[in-house]
Amino acid sequence: MTNIVLIGMTGSGKTTIGKELASRLKFPFIDMDDYIEEQAGQSIPELFEQGEELFRSLETDVCIKLADSTDTVISTGGGAVLKPENRKWLKQTGMIVWIDRPINLIVKDIETAHRPLLKNGTDALYTLFEKRRPIYEALADVTVRNDQSLSETVDDILNQLN
Numbered sequence: 343m344t345n346i347v348l349i350g351m352t353g354s355g356k357t358t359i360g361k362e363l364a365s366r367l368k369f370p371f372i373d374m375d376d377y378i379e380e381q382a383g384q385s386i387p388e389l390f391e392q393g394e395e396l397f398r399s400l401e402t403d404v405c406i407k408l409a410d411s412t413d414t415v416i417s418t419g420g421g422a423v424l425k426p427e428n429r430k431w432l433k434q435t436g437m438i439v440w441i442d443r444p445i446n447l448i449v450k451d452i453e454t455a456h457r458p459l460l461k462n463g464t465d466a467l468y469t470l471f472e473k474r475r476p477i478y479e480a481l482a483d484v485t486v487r488n489d490q491s492l493s494e495t496v497d498d499i500l501n502q503l504n
């Protein structure tokens with residue numbers, strides 16, 4: 343099998359699901375946001391303070407780098423799919439799995455502290471969702487609804503990939 347790339351809204355569970363999926367497949371796991379923070383030596387809120395554009399360009403650099411990975415589970419940031427260039431790289435990287443979590447569930451339990459786009463609260467999620475949903479849908483090879491347990495969601499991904 344090749345790489346598996348998880349896409350979806352902020353707070354949809356990509357990191358948690360990605361870790362569990364990687365552990366079941368015995369694949370390494372890479373969280374794109376953690377990778378950006380490591381490379382930049384700064385946190386995502388610190389990067390956003392210097393302008394969202396800076397963060398978005400680092401995100402593109404990482405999309406390009408990760409296209410060289412093999413047998414890896416990669417969790418993307420919610421906005422990594424926004425640039426057509428990134429979409430091209432992600433598609434080239436592996437099978438794209440959209441983690442589709444109902445927005446009311448995201449709003450209920452999302453942690454906003456380290457998410458600069460939500461610094462004024464979760465209302466912004468609805469606009470982001472409207473804009474991004476068609477992009478996730480069009481890019482996905484596989485869609486998994488995350489309104490079930492972690493192990494059921496991971497089973498669902500594995501069943502659809504096999």
Ligand code: S3P
Pocket residue numbers: 350351352353356375386418419420421422456457458459
């Ligand atoms: C973002 C989502 C975040 C992070 C950054 C921007 C977005 O990742 O990349 O704060 O544009 O939706 P998560 O999807 O892991 O929250």
